[in-house]
Amino acid sequence: MIPDFSGDFINFDGTKDGDVVTILAEGKVEFNEILKKDMYNIKVEHNGKEKIYSPTNKAGQALQEAFGMDDKEWVGKQFETLHIDKKLAIRPIKK
Numbered sequence: 596m597i598p599d600f601s602g603d604f605i606n607f608d609g610t611k612d613g614d615v616v617t618i619l620a621e622g623k624v625e626f627n628e629i630l631k632k633d634m635y636n637i638k639v640e641h642n643g644k645e646k647i648y649s650p651t652n653k654a655g656q657a658l659q660e661a662f663g664m665d666d667k668e669w670v671g672k673q674f675e676t677l678h679i680d681k682k683l684a685i686r687p688i689k690k
């Protein structure tokens with residue numbers, strides 16, 4: 596057995612440069628007890644597993660620019676993960 600320790604969230608350590616992630620549902624704002632702040636979370640699929648992606652402001656703006664302001668329109672859309680300077684970035688895939 597090969598255990599999966601990738602966790603429930605999309606992050607730098609759990610992705611590779613060029614991975615494709617699919618948005619499964621519109622996002623929702625949830626309070627993060629550890630960070631003590633509201634986070635915008637999007638349910639996504641990555642490597643066959645359902646995960647949560649919390650975009651940075653810059654990543655959120657890139658998603659809005661590519662797919663529109665209303666996140667209901669993002670469902671089914673995809674983005675590519677990028678590893679830049681040991682940080683996770685994204686590139687929306689426009690079809």
